[in-house]
Amino acid sequence: MPLITDLVTLDAYLKTVQESIPELKDYQYLDAGDDFEKELQGYFNQRYKGPVLFLGMFEATLMNNQAQYWENTFQAHLSVQVKAAGEKPADKLKARNDAWALLLKVIGKIRMDYEDSVRVPGQPKYIFRIYEDTLRVTDRVGTITAYGWDIDFQLGIPVNTHLFS
16 A cells, blocks of 8 residues: 555555456545535536546544554545436346446455555555445436446545654
8 A cells, every 4th residue: 555644645555456457447536525415416427437436524533542652543435326227126236246347356455455555564554445345336416317326435544654753
């Protein structure tokens, strides 16, 4: 996993994850302050290129381990969405299935990168956890005929350099 030190480097890393999976055509960051429905509607109506990976950030927890090692754990959300080719149940099922398979590839890539980073001496250690190990079907938003799956996850990064520099 590349060095993730803040939200900007997390965003850049997830763009590389998207680019490493040829079937994923785009990656988008959605801010918690945005009107999600409006943003998603605009994206799917004007900028949709194919299956898309979304990141949403919700909150961050700051902790220390009594040895003055500080960590910031981001509570975040990843979602893969695919537009259905039509309105038939088979079209919707195919879109949902494609999104599921792509989200599993995203999780696999992140886990492999995480495992690789743990083995690198001197590289800060990250924590990557999927909340309750649960993948959820996403609800249809507005008039968008996109279907998908999502996960909530935690990413913990060391922040001593941010706090004490």
